[in-house]
Amino acid sequence: MSVRRALTIVVLLLSVSFPFWGSPYFVGRIFTPALFLGVIALSLSLLAGFGGMVSLAQMTIAGLAGYGYGYLTVTLGQPWWLGILGGLLVAALAAALFGLIAVRSSGIYFLMITLALGMVVYALANQNRSVFGGHTGILGIRAPELFGQSLAERTVFYYLCLGVGLASYAYVRYLARTPFGLALQALRDEPRRLAALGYHVALHRVAAFTLAGFLAGIGGLLAVWYNGAISPTTIDLTRLINVMVIAVIGGLAYAEGAFLGALVFVLVTNFASSFTQRFNTVIGLVFLSTVLLSPEGLSGLLDRLARAVRRRIRPGAALPQRFPTE
Protein backbone atom coordinates (compact mmCIF):
# COMPACT_ATOMS: atom_id res chain seq x y z
CA MET A 1 0.00 0.00 0.00
CA SER A 2 1.38 3.34 -0.95
CA VAL A 3 2.01 6.05 1.62
CA ARG A 4 -0.48 8.20 -0.24
CA ARG A 5 -3.29 5.66 0.00
CA ALA A 6 -2.62 5.01 3.67
CA LEU A 7 -2.72 8.73 4.34
CA THR A 8 -5.96 9.10 2.39
CA ILE A 9 -7.66 6.39 4.46
CA VAL A 10 -6.47 7.89 7.74
CA VAL A 11 -7.67 11.37 6.74
CA LEU A 12 -11.03 9.99 5.61
CA LEU A 13 -11.60 8.04 8.85
CA LEU A 14 -10.57 10.97 11.01
CA SER A 15 -12.70 13.51 9.16
CA VAL A 16 -15.83 11.34 9.04
CA SER A 17 -15.65 10.42 12.74
CA PHE A 18 -14.57 13.89 13.79
CA PRO A 19 -17.95 15.17 15.17
CA PHE A 20 -18.02 12.17 17.56
CA TRP A 21 -14.77 12.94 19.29
CA GLY A 22 -13.81 16.49 18.27
CA SER A 23 -14.86 19.50 20.32
CA PRO A 24 -17.89 21.39 18.98
CA TYR A 25 -15.69 24.44 18.62
CA PHE A 26 -13.28 22.64 16.35
CA VAL A 27 -16.03 20.99 14.35
CA GLY A 28 -18.08 24.15 13.87
CA ARG A 29 -15.57 26.97 13.94
CA ILE A 30 -12.37 25.46 12.52
CA PHE A 31 -13.01 22.49 10.24
CA THR A 32 -16.31 23.63 8.76
CA PRO A 33 -14.99 26.99 7.51
CA ALA A 34 -11.75 25.29 6.45
CA LEU A 35 -13.80 22.98 4.23
CA PHE A 36 -15.79 25.65 2.41
CA LEU A 37 -12.79 27.97 2.14
CA GLY A 38 -10.96 24.94 0.79
CA VAL A 39 -13.56 24.51 -1.96
CA ILE A 40 -13.13 28.17 -2.98
CA ALA A 41 -9.34 27.84 -2.90
CA LEU A 42 -9.63 24.60 -4.87
CA SER A 43 -11.15 26.58 -7.73
CA LEU A 44 -7.95 28.62 -7.76
CA SER A 45 -5.75 25.50 -7.60
CA LEU A 46 -7.64 24.16 -10.59
CA LEU A 47 -7.05 27.34 -12.57
CA ALA A 48 -3.47 27.96 -11.45
CA GLY A 49 -2.13 24.43 -11.02
CA PHE A 50 -3.59 22.95 -14.18
CA GLY A 51 -4.26 25.98 -16.34
CA GLY A 52 -1.49 28.37 -15.28
CA MET A 53 -4.09 31.08 -14.69
CA VAL A 54 -3.59 32.79 -11.33
CA SER A 55 -6.89 34.50 -10.57
CA LEU A 56 -7.60 36.86 -7.70
CA ALA A 57 -11.33 36.94 -8.43
CA GLN A 58 -12.32 33.53 -7.00
CA MET A 59 -13.72 34.99 -3.78
CA THR A 60 -15.64 37.56 -5.81
CA ILE A 61 -17.27 34.79 -7.83
CA ALA A 62 -18.02 32.82 -4.64
CA GLY A 63 -19.50 35.99 -3.14
CA LEU A 64 -21.69 36.54 -6.20
CA ALA A 65 -23.18 33.07 -5.69
CA GLY A 66 -23.92 34.09 -2.09
CA TYR A 67 -25.47 37.38 -3.21
CA GLY A 68 -27.54 35.52 -5.81
CA TYR A 69 -28.83 33.09 -3.17
CA GLY A 70 -29.52 35.91 -0.70
CA TYR A 71 -31.28 38.11 -3.25
CA LEU A 72 -33.52 35.29 -4.45
CA THR A 73 -34.41 33.79 -1.06
CA VAL A 74 -34.50 36.86 1.20
CA THR A 75 -35.22 39.86 -1.03
CA LEU A 76 -37.54 38.06 -3.42
CA GLY A 77 -38.74 35.38 -0.99
CA GLN A 78 -38.17 32.49 -3.38
CA PRO A 79 -37.58 28.88 -2.22
CA TRP A 80 -34.06 27.68 -1.35
CA TRP A 81 -33.64 25.44 -4.38
CA LEU A 82 -34.25 28.38 -6.67
CA GLY A 83 -31.69 30.29 -4.64
CA ILE A 84 -29.12 27.53 -5.17
CA LEU A 85 -29.76 27.34 -8.90
CA GLY A 86 -29.73 31.12 -9.26
CA GLY A 87 -26.62 31.54 -7.14
CA LEU A 88 -24.65 28.96 -9.11
CA LEU A 89 -25.89 30.39 -12.39
CA VAL A 90 -24.77 33.88 -11.37
CA ALA A 91 -21.34 32.54 -10.36
CA ALA A 92 -20.86 30.63 -13.62
CA LEU A 93 -22.04 33.54 -15.78
CA ALA A 94 -19.84 36.02 -13.91
CA ALA A 95 -16.89 33.65 -14.29
CA ALA A 96 -17.55 33.26 -18.02
CA LEU A 97 -17.66 37.04 -18.39
CA PHE A 98 -14.49 37.51 -16.31
CA GLY A 99 -12.86 34.78 -18.36
CA LEU A 100 -13.76 36.42 -21.65
CA ILE A 101 -12.20 39.66 -20.44
CA ALA A 102 -9.08 38.17 -18.86
CA VAL A 103 -8.00 35.13 -20.90
CA ARG A 104 -6.13 36.91 -23.65
CA SER A 105 -3.61 38.11 -21.09
CA SER A 106 -1.40 35.96 -18.94
CA GLY A 107 0.87 35.98 -15.90
CA ILE A 108 0.93 39.19 -13.88
CA TYR A 109 -1.51 40.89 -16.27
CA PHE A 110 -4.05 38.13 -15.79
CA LEU A 111 -3.66 38.56 -12.04
CA MET A 112 -4.18 42.32 -12.28
CA ILE A 113 -7.23 42.07 -14.54
CA THR A 114 -8.94 39.57 -12.24
CA LEU A 115 -8.09 41.80 -9.27
CA ALA A 116 -9.59 44.81 -11.06
CA LEU A 117 -12.74 42.84 -11.87
CA GLY A 118 -13.00 41.82 -8.22
CA MET A 119 -12.71 45.44 -7.12
CA VAL A 120 -15.37 46.51 -9.64
CA VAL A 121 -17.83 44.02 -8.15
CA TYR A 122 -16.87 45.13 -4.64
CA ALA A 123 -17.59 48.77 -5.51
CA LEU A 124 -20.83 47.80 -7.19
CA ALA A 125 -21.97 45.76 -4.19
CA ASN A 126 -21.11 48.66 -1.89
CA GLN A 127 -23.10 51.21 -3.86
CA ASN A 128 -26.06 49.30 -5.21
CA ARG A 129 -28.88 49.15 -2.69
CA SER A 130 -31.68 47.52 -4.69
CA VAL A 131 -29.95 44.17 -5.36
CA PHE A 132 -26.78 44.06 -3.26
CA GLY A 133 -28.17 45.90 -0.25
CA GLY A 134 -25.38 48.46 -0.29
CA HIS A 135 -22.94 48.63 2.62
CA THR A 136 -25.15 46.47 4.86
CA GLY A 137 -25.53 43.71 2.32
CA ILE A 138 -28.23 41.08 2.73
CA LEU A 139 -29.07 39.88 6.22
CA GLY A 140 -31.08 36.93 7.51
CA ILE A 141 -29.98 34.44 4.89
CA ARG A 142 -30.91 30.91 5.92
CA ALA A 143 -29.58 27.57 4.84
CA PRO A 144 -32.09 25.19 3.22
CA GLU A 145 -34.29 23.02 5.38
CA LEU A 146 -34.71 19.38 4.42
CA PHE A 147 -37.39 17.26 6.14
CA GLY A 148 -37.73 19.87 8.86
CA GLN A 149 -34.01 19.73 9.55
CA SER A 150 -31.99 22.91 8.92
CA LEU A 151 -28.74 22.21 7.16
CA ALA A 152 -27.20 24.92 9.31
CA GLU A 153 -27.19 22.69 12.41
CA ARG A 154 -23.54 22.25 13.38
CA THR A 155 -23.01 18.53 12.79
CA VAL A 156 -25.26 18.39 9.74
CA PHE A 157 -23.49 21.38 8.25
CA TYR A 158 -20.09 19.86 8.95
CA TYR A 159 -21.07 16.72 7.06
CA LEU A 160 -22.52 18.80 4.23
CA CYS A 161 -19.25 20.71 3.90
CA LEU A 162 -17.22 17.52 4.21
CA GLY A 163 -19.29 15.84 1.49
CA VAL A 164 -19.02 18.82 -0.84
CA GLY A 165 -15.30 19.15 -0.11
CA LEU A 166 -14.57 15.49 -0.82
CA ALA A 167 -16.71 15.50 -3.95
CA SER A 168 -15.02 18.64 -5.29
CA TYR A 169 -11.59 17.21 -4.54
CA ALA A 170 -12.42 13.92 -6.24
CA TYR A 171 -13.88 15.75 -9.22
CA VAL A 172 -10.83 17.95 -9.73
CA ARG A 173 -8.58 14.87 -9.58
CA TYR A 174 -10.83 13.14 -12.10
CA LEU A 175 -10.89 16.21 -14.32
CA ALA A 176 -7.10 16.10 -14.64
CA ARG A 177 -7.42 12.83 -16.58
CA THR A 178 -10.19 13.93 -18.95
CA PRO A 179 -9.48 15.44 -22.38
CA PHE A 180 -10.62 18.76 -20.89
CA GLY A 181 -8.14 18.54 -18.03
CA LEU A 182 -5.29 17.23 -20.17
CA ALA A 183 -5.75 20.06 -22.64
CA LEU A 184 -5.79 22.49 -19.72
CA GLN A 185 -2.42 21.21 -18.49
CA ALA A 186 -1.14 21.29 -22.05
CA LEU A 187 -2.06 24.93 -22.58
CA ARG A 188 -0.39 25.84 -19.30
CA ASP A 189 2.95 24.68 -20.73
CA GLU A 190 2.73 25.16 -24.51
CA PRO A 191 -0.36 27.07 -25.68
CA ARG A 192 1.08 27.42 -29.20
CA ARG A 193 1.47 23.68 -29.52
CA LEU A 194 -2.07 23.08 -28.33
CA ALA A 195 -3.44 25.51 -30.93
CA ALA A 196 -1.33 23.70 -33.54
CA LEU A 197 -3.18 20.48 -32.61
CA GLY A 198 -6.59 22.00 -33.39
CA TYR A 199 -7.65 23.33 -29.98
CA HIS A 200 -9.16 26.77 -29.49
CA VAL A 201 -6.91 27.90 -26.66
CA ALA A 202 -8.76 31.09 -25.63
CA LEU A 203 -12.13 29.33 -25.62
CA HIS A 204 -10.70 26.52 -23.51
CA ARG A 205 -9.39 29.04 -20.99
CA VAL A 206 -12.84 30.65 -20.77
CA ALA A 207 -14.44 27.22 -20.27
CA ALA A 208 -11.95 26.37 -17.51
CA PHE A 209 -12.57 29.72 -15.85
CA THR A 210 -16.32 29.10 -15.97
CA LEU A 211 -15.97 25.62 -14.51
CA ALA A 212 -13.74 26.95 -11.72
CA GLY A 213 -16.30 29.71 -11.15
CA PHE A 214 -19.01 27.10 -10.69
CA LEU A 215 -16.84 25.38 -8.08
CA ALA A 216 -16.16 28.70 -6.33
CA GLY A 217 -19.92 29.31 -6.40
CA ILE A 218 -20.56 26.06 -4.53
CA GLY A 219 -18.06 27.15 -1.88
CA GLY A 220 -19.74 30.56 -1.83
CA LEU A 221 -23.15 29.03 -1.08
CA LEU A 222 -21.74 27.07 1.86
CA ALA A 223 -20.06 30.23 3.12
CA VAL A 224 -23.25 32.29 2.96
CA TRP A 225 -25.21 29.59 4.80
CA TYR A 226 -22.54 29.52 7.46
CA ASN A 227 -22.45 33.29 7.89
CA GLY A 228 -26.20 33.86 7.52
CA ALA A 229 -25.51 37.15 5.79
CA ILE A 230 -23.42 38.65 3.03
CA SER A 231 -21.95 42.11 2.70
CA PRO A 232 -19.28 43.82 0.59
CA THR A 233 -16.73 42.97 3.31
CA THR A 234 -17.04 39.32 2.21
CA ILE A 235 -15.53 40.21 -1.15
CA ASP A 236 -13.11 43.00 -0.20
CA LEU A 237 -9.45 43.07 -1.15
CA THR A 238 -8.30 41.20 1.96
CA ARG A 239 -10.71 38.31 1.36
CA LEU A 240 -9.66 38.06 -2.28
CA ILE A 241 -6.02 37.83 -1.30
CA ASN A 242 -6.82 35.34 1.49
CA VAL A 243 -7.87 32.78 -1.15
CA MET A 244 -4.50 33.16 -2.82
CA VAL A 245 -2.70 32.88 0.53
CA ILE A 246 -4.63 29.69 1.34
CA ALA A 247 -3.89 28.06 -2.01
CA VAL A 248 -0.20 28.98 -1.92
CA ILE A 249 0.31 27.80 1.69
CA GLY A 250 -1.31 24.49 0.77
CA GLY A 251 0.49 24.19 -2.57
CA LEU A 252 -1.02 25.59 -5.76
CA ALA A 253 -0.24 22.53 -7.84
CA TYR A 254 -2.01 20.12 -5.49
CA ALA A 255 -5.76 19.65 -5.17
CA GLU A 256 -5.37 18.65 -1.51
CA GLY A 257 -3.34 21.80 -0.93
CA ALA A 258 -6.44 23.98 -1.01
CA PHE A 259 -7.90 22.20 2.04
CA LEU A 260 -4.60 21.92 3.87
CA GLY A 261 -3.97 25.62 3.33
CA ALA A 262 -7.50 26.51 4.43
CA LEU A 263 -7.11 24.52 7.65
CA VAL A 264 -3.82 26.23 8.49
CA PHE A 265 -5.33 29.59 7.61
CA VAL A 266 -8.41 29.15 9.82
CA LEU A 267 -6.32 27.79 12.70
CA VAL A 268 -3.88 30.69 12.56
CA THR A 269 -6.57 33.37 12.26
CA ASN A 270 -8.53 31.87 15.18
CA PHE A 271 -5.66 31.29 17.55
CA ALA A 272 -3.44 34.18 16.62
CA SER A 273 -6.32 36.57 17.23
CA SER A 274 -6.65 35.31 20.78
CA PHE A 275 -3.18 36.53 21.73
CA THR A 276 -2.45 39.27 19.22
CA GLN A 277 -4.32 41.92 17.29
CA ARG A 278 -1.98 41.38 14.39
CA PHE A 279 -3.10 38.00 13.13
CA ASN A 280 -2.60 39.23 9.59
CA THR A 281 1.08 39.58 10.41
CA VAL A 282 1.13 35.97 11.61
CA ILE A 283 -0.59 34.84 8.40
CA GLY A 284 1.92 36.89 6.44
CA LEU A 285 4.80 35.17 8.21
CA VAL A 286 3.33 31.72 7.58
CA PHE A 287 2.89 32.68 3.93
CA LEU A 288 6.44 34.01 3.62
CA SER A 289 8.04 31.00 5.24
CA THR A 290 6.02 28.66 3.01
CA VAL A 291 7.06 30.48 -0.15
CA LEU A 292 10.68 30.59 0.96
CA LEU A 293 11.04 27.10 2.45
CA SER A 294 8.67 25.06 0.28
CA PRO A 295 7.47 26.85 -2.87
CA GLU A 296 5.29 23.84 -3.58
CA GLY A 297 3.43 24.55 -0.35
CA LEU A 298 2.64 22.17 2.50
CA SER A 299 1.48 19.50 0.03
CA GLY A 300 4.81 19.71 -1.73
CA LEU A 301 6.54 19.32 1.61
CA LEU A 302 4.40 16.26 2.48
CA ASP A 303 5.01 14.83 -0.96
CA ARG A 304 8.75 15.07 -0.45
CA LEU A 305 8.47 13.54 3.02
CA ALA A 306 6.43 10.64 1.65
CA ARG A 307 9.05 10.00 -1.01
CA ALA A 308 11.80 10.07 1.60
CA VAL A 309 9.88 7.54 3.71
CA ARG A 310 9.37 5.32 0.69
CA ARG A 311 13.03 5.46 -0.19
CA ARG A 312 13.85 4.51 3.38
CA ILE A 313 11.46 1.52 3.19
CA ARG A 314 12.39 0.47 -0.33
CA PRO A 315 15.77 1.90 -1.27
CA GLY A 316 16.16 2.36 -4.98
CA ALA A 317 12.43 2.47 -5.69
CA ALA A 318 11.62 4.65 -8.66
CA LEU A 319 10.66 8.21 -7.90
CA PRO A 320 7.02 9.02 -8.55
CA GLN A 321 6.49 11.58 -11.28
CA ARG A 322 3.83 13.86 -9.93
CA PHE A 323 4.21 17.46 -11.02
CA PRO A 324 7.97 17.34 -11.30
CA THR A 325 9.42 20.81 -11.50
CA GLU A 326 12.04 19.99 -14.10
Added chain:
Amino acid sequence: MVAVESPRLETAARALELQGVGRRFGGLAAVRDVSLALEPGERRAIIGPNGAGKTTLFNLVTGELRPTAGTIRFFGRDVTALPPHQRVRLGLARTYQTPLVFPRLTVRDNLYLAVRGVRPWRLSLRAPRPGDPEFAVVAELAERVGLRHALSALAGALSHGEQRQLEIAMALASRPKLLLLDEPAAGLSPAERESLAALLGSLDPTMTVLLIEHDMDVAFQVAQRVTVLHEGSVIAEGTPEAIASDPRVRAVYLGGTHGE
Protein backbone atom coordinates in the same frame (compact mmCIF):
# COMPACT_ATOMS: atom_id res chain seq x y z
CA MET B 1 -8.62 44.52 -59.89
CA VAL B 2 -11.24 41.90 -59.28
CA ALA B 3 -10.32 38.36 -60.12
CA VAL B 4 -13.29 36.31 -61.14
CA GLU B 5 -12.58 32.68 -60.50
CA SER B 6 -14.59 29.72 -61.55
CA PRO B 7 -15.29 27.38 -58.64
CA ARG B 8 -12.60 24.78 -58.55
CA LEU B 9 -13.09 21.18 -57.67
CA GLU B 10 -11.19 20.14 -54.57
CA THR B 11 -9.33 17.45 -56.49
CA ALA B 12 -8.22 19.92 -59.11
CA ALA B 13 -7.07 22.51 -56.58
CA ARG B 14 -3.52 22.93 -55.45
CA ALA B 15 -2.71 21.65 -52.01
CA LEU B 16 -1.19 24.97 -51.09
CA GLU B 17 -1.09 28.15 -53.04
CA LEU B 18 0.55 31.38 -51.93
CA GLN B 19 0.00 34.50 -53.98
CA GLY B 20 2.13 37.56 -53.37
CA VAL B 21 2.43 36.77 -49.67
CA GLY B 22 4.40 39.25 -47.61
CA ARG B 23 5.00 39.99 -43.97
CA ARG B 24 6.56 43.12 -42.55
CA PHE B 25 7.73 43.60 -38.99
CA GLY B 26 7.83 47.38 -38.76
CA GLY B 27 10.42 48.43 -41.32
CA LEU B 28 11.70 44.92 -41.91
CA ALA B 29 10.18 42.84 -44.67
CA ALA B 30 10.77 39.29 -43.39
CA VAL B 31 8.87 37.75 -46.30
CA ARG B 32 8.10 39.66 -49.48
CA ASP B 33 5.93 38.83 -52.44
CA VAL B 34 6.27 35.05 -52.16
CA SER B 35 4.22 33.00 -54.60
CA LEU B 36 4.31 29.27 -54.23
CA ALA B 37 2.18 26.38 -55.45
CA LEU B 38 2.26 22.80 -54.19
CA GLU B 39 0.45 20.02 -56.01
CA PRO B 40 -1.29 17.39 -53.84
CA GLY B 41 1.23 14.73 -52.86
CA GLU B 42 4.20 16.90 -53.67
CA ARG B 43 7.32 16.86 -51.50
CA ARG B 44 8.80 20.32 -51.44
CA ALA B 45 11.76 21.70 -49.55
CA ILE B 46 12.39 25.33 -48.77
CA ILE B 47 16.05 26.09 -48.31
CA GLY B 48 17.89 29.27 -47.65
CA PRO B 49 20.50 30.73 -45.35
CA ASN B 50 19.75 31.88 -41.80
CA GLY B 51 17.33 34.79 -41.71
CA ALA B 52 15.97 34.06 -45.18
CA GLY B 53 12.40 34.12 -43.79
CA LYS B 54 11.74 30.38 -43.88
CA THR B 55 10.18 30.06 -40.45
CA THR B 56 8.22 33.29 -40.90
CA LEU B 57 6.81 31.85 -44.10
CA PHE B 58 5.82 28.71 -42.19
CA ASN B 59 4.09 30.74 -39.52
CA LEU B 60 2.15 32.53 -42.24
CA VAL B 61 1.02 29.21 -43.72
CA THR B 62 -0.06 27.81 -40.33
CA GLY B 63 -1.75 31.04 -39.28
CA GLU B 64 0.43 31.85 -36.27
CA LEU B 65 1.24 35.06 -38.14
CA ARG B 66 -1.08 37.02 -40.40
CA PRO B 67 0.42 38.12 -43.72
CA THR B 68 0.56 41.85 -44.38
CA ALA B 69 0.05 41.15 -48.07
CA GLY B 70 -1.20 38.36 -50.33
CA THR B 71 -3.50 35.37 -50.03
CA ILE B 72 -3.02 31.78 -48.90
CA ARG B 73 -5.18 29.02 -50.32
CA PHE B 74 -5.41 25.50 -48.97
CA PHE B 75 -6.98 23.04 -51.42
CA GLY B 76 -8.65 25.96 -53.15
CA ARG B 77 -10.02 27.50 -49.97
CA ASP B 78 -8.85 30.95 -48.91
CA VAL B 79 -7.45 30.45 -45.41
CA THR B 80 -5.61 33.78 -45.13
CA ALA B 81 -7.76 34.94 -42.22
CA LEU B 82 -8.29 31.59 -40.46
CA PRO B 83 -6.76 31.11 -36.99
CA PRO B 84 -4.25 28.24 -36.56
CA HIS B 85 -6.59 25.79 -34.83
CA GLN B 86 -9.07 25.95 -37.69
CA ARG B 87 -6.37 25.36 -40.29
CA VAL B 88 -5.31 22.27 -38.35
CA ARG B 89 -8.86 20.97 -38.47
CA LEU B 90 -8.80 21.43 -42.26
CA GLY B 91 -5.76 19.16 -42.44
CA LEU B 92 -2.69 21.30 -41.99
CA ALA B 93 -0.23 20.05 -39.37
CA ARG B 94 3.22 21.22 -38.39
CA THR B 95 6.31 20.60 -36.31
CA TYR B 96 8.56 23.25 -34.83
CA GLN B 97 12.23 23.99 -35.23
CA THR B 98 12.75 23.26 -31.54
CA PRO B 99 10.51 20.31 -30.67
CA LEU B 100 7.40 21.63 -28.93
CA VAL B 101 5.74 18.97 -26.78
CA PHE B 102 3.95 19.06 -23.42
CA PRO B 103 6.84 18.27 -21.08
CA ARG B 104 4.79 17.50 -17.96
CA LEU B 105 2.43 15.09 -19.69
CA THR B 106 3.26 11.53 -20.67
CA VAL B 107 4.03 10.55 -24.25
CA ARG B 108 0.66 8.77 -24.25
CA ASP B 109 -1.22 11.90 -23.19
CA ASN B 110 0.69 14.04 -25.69
CA LEU B 111 -0.39 11.73 -28.49
CA TYR B 112 -3.89 11.36 -27.09
CA LEU B 113 -4.38 15.13 -27.15
CA ALA B 114 -3.08 15.21 -30.70
CA VAL B 115 -5.55 12.51 -31.79
CA ARG B 116 -8.44 14.26 -30.02
CA GLY B 117 -7.51 17.71 -31.34
CA VAL B 118 -9.18 17.30 -34.71
CA ARG B 119 -12.13 15.28 -33.46
CA PRO B 120 -15.41 16.52 -32.06
CA TRP B 121 -15.77 16.53 -28.26
CA ARG B 122 -12.11 17.33 -27.96
CA LEU B 123 -12.86 18.89 -24.58
CA SER B 124 -14.88 16.02 -23.19
CA LEU B 125 -15.37 15.93 -19.42
CA ARG B 126 -15.33 12.14 -19.36
CA ALA B 127 -12.08 10.41 -18.53
CA PRO B 128 -10.83 8.13 -21.31
CA ARG B 129 -10.92 4.38 -20.78
CA PRO B 130 -8.12 2.05 -21.80
CA GLY B 131 -10.33 0.47 -24.47
CA ASP B 132 -11.14 3.75 -26.24
CA PRO B 133 -10.36 3.63 -29.97
CA GLU B 134 -8.07 6.67 -29.66
CA PHE B 135 -5.57 4.58 -27.73
CA ALA B 136 -5.22 2.13 -30.61
CA VAL B 137 -4.29 5.11 -32.80
CA VAL B 138 -1.93 6.37 -30.09
CA ALA B 139 -0.17 3.00 -29.90
CA GLU B 140 0.09 2.81 -33.68
CA LEU B 141 1.60 6.30 -33.90
CA ALA B 142 4.07 5.54 -31.11
CA GLU B 143 5.05 2.32 -32.85
CA ARG B 144 5.61 4.16 -36.09
CA VAL B 145 8.10 6.62 -34.60
CA GLY B 146 9.71 4.05 -32.31
CA LEU B 147 8.35 5.39 -29.03
CA ARG B 148 6.13 2.50 -28.02
CA HIS B 149 8.41 1.65 -25.10
CA ALA B 150 8.20 5.25 -23.84
CA LEU B 151 4.41 5.71 -23.78
CA SER B 152 4.29 6.19 -20.00
CA ALA B 153 7.36 8.41 -19.80
CA LEU B 154 7.02 12.16 -19.39
CA ALA B 155 7.62 13.90 -22.68
CA GLY B 156 10.02 16.28 -20.94
CA ALA B 157 12.25 13.34 -20.03
CA LEU B 158 12.78 12.28 -23.66
CA SER B 159 15.96 13.07 -25.57
CA HIS B 160 15.94 15.80 -28.19
CA GLY B 161 15.71 13.24 -30.98
CA GLU B 162 12.85 11.38 -29.29
CA GLN B 163 10.96 14.64 -28.75
CA ARG B 164 11.33 15.33 -32.45
CA GLN B 165 9.91 11.87 -33.22
CA LEU B 166 7.06 12.48 -30.78
CA GLU B 167 6.31 15.81 -32.39
CA ILE B 168 6.15 14.26 -35.84
CA ALA B 169 3.80 11.59 -34.49
CA MET B 170 1.64 14.33 -32.97
CA ALA B 171 1.50 16.10 -36.32
CA LEU B 172 0.56 12.84 -38.07
CA ALA B 173 -2.16 12.16 -35.49
CA SER B 174 -4.45 14.68 -37.18
CA ARG B 175 -4.14 12.76 -40.48
CA PRO B 176 -3.03 15.92 -42.25
CA LYS B 177 -3.32 16.61 -45.96
CA LEU B 178 -0.38 18.96 -45.71
CA LEU B 179 2.50 18.38 -43.31
CA LEU B 180 4.90 21.23 -42.54
CA LEU B 181 8.23 20.23 -41.04
CA ASP B 182 10.49 22.99 -39.72
CA GLU B 183 14.06 21.70 -39.89
CA PRO B 184 13.19 18.13 -38.87
CA ALA B 185 16.82 17.00 -39.00
CA ALA B 186 18.20 19.79 -36.82
CA GLY B 187 20.05 18.52 -33.77
CA LEU B 188 19.66 14.85 -34.67
CA SER B 189 22.45 12.30 -34.55
CA PRO B 190 23.39 10.54 -37.82
CA ALA B 191 21.48 7.43 -36.72
CA GLU B 192 18.43 9.50 -35.86
CA ARG B 193 18.66 11.25 -39.22
CA GLU B 194 18.47 7.88 -40.91
CA SER B 195 15.35 6.80 -39.05
CA LEU B 196 13.85 10.22 -39.75
CA ALA B 197 14.50 9.82 -43.47
CA ALA B 198 12.94 6.34 -43.33
CA LEU B 199 9.90 7.75 -41.53
CA LEU B 200 9.47 10.54 -44.04
CA GLY B 201 9.90 8.02 -46.85
CA SER B 202 7.11 5.87 -45.37
CA LEU B 203 4.52 8.65 -45.34
CA ASP B 204 1.31 8.26 -47.28
CA PRO B 205 2.23 9.27 -50.86
CA THR B 206 -0.94 11.38 -51.16
CA MET B 207 0.19 13.54 -48.25
CA THR B 208 1.72 16.83 -49.29
CA VAL B 209 4.91 17.68 -47.41
CA LEU B 210 6.61 21.05 -47.13
CA LEU B 211 9.82 21.10 -45.19
CA ILE B 212 12.33 23.72 -44.27
CA GLU B 213 15.91 22.64 -44.34
CA HIS B 214 19.06 24.46 -43.63
CA ASP B 215 21.06 21.57 -44.86
CA MET B 216 20.91 21.03 -48.63
CA ASP B 217 21.84 17.35 -48.39
CA VAL B 218 18.78 16.43 -46.31
CA ALA B 219 16.50 18.65 -48.37
CA PHE B 220 17.59 17.04 -51.61
CA GLN B 221 17.06 13.55 -50.21
CA VAL B 222 13.40 14.03 -49.40
CA ALA B 223 12.14 16.66 -51.83
CA GLN B 224 11.12 16.41 -55.46
CA ARG B 225 11.27 20.16 -55.85
CA VAL B 226 13.20 22.80 -53.99
CA THR B 227 12.40 26.47 -53.43
CA VAL B 228 15.23 28.78 -52.44
CA LEU B 229 14.42 31.70 -50.20
CA HIS B 230 16.85 34.57 -49.76
CA GLU B 231 16.18 37.75 -47.80
CA GLY B 232 12.46 37.03 -47.81
CA SER B 233 12.09 36.43 -51.55
CA VAL B 234 12.05 33.35 -53.73
CA ILE B 235 15.20 33.42 -55.85
CA ALA B 236 15.00 29.99 -57.45
CA GLU B 237 12.75 26.97 -57.76
CA GLY B 238 13.32 23.64 -59.45
CA THR B 239 14.42 20.06 -59.14
CA PRO B 240 17.17 19.33 -56.61
CA GLU B 241 19.66 18.81 -59.46
CA ALA B 242 18.79 22.10 -61.11
CA ILE B 243 18.96 23.94 -57.79
CA ALA B 244 22.30 22.38 -56.86
CA SER B 245 23.85 23.74 -60.04
CA ASP B 246 22.06 27.09 -60.04
CA PRO B 247 24.64 29.87 -59.92
CA ARG B 248 22.37 32.22 -57.92
CA VAL B 249 21.89 29.57 -55.26
CA ARG B 250 25.61 28.92 -55.18
CA ALA B 251 26.19 32.64 -54.75
CA VAL B 252 23.80 32.78 -51.78
CA TYR B 253 25.49 29.84 -50.12
CA LEU B 254 29.02 30.82 -51.12
CA GLY B 255 31.15 31.43 -48.10
CA GLY B 256 28.24 30.12 -46.03
CA THR B 257 28.76 27.87 -43.08
CA HIS B 258 27.32 24.79 -44.73
CA GLY B 259 29.91 24.05 -47.39
CA GLU B 260 31.10 20.99 -45.45
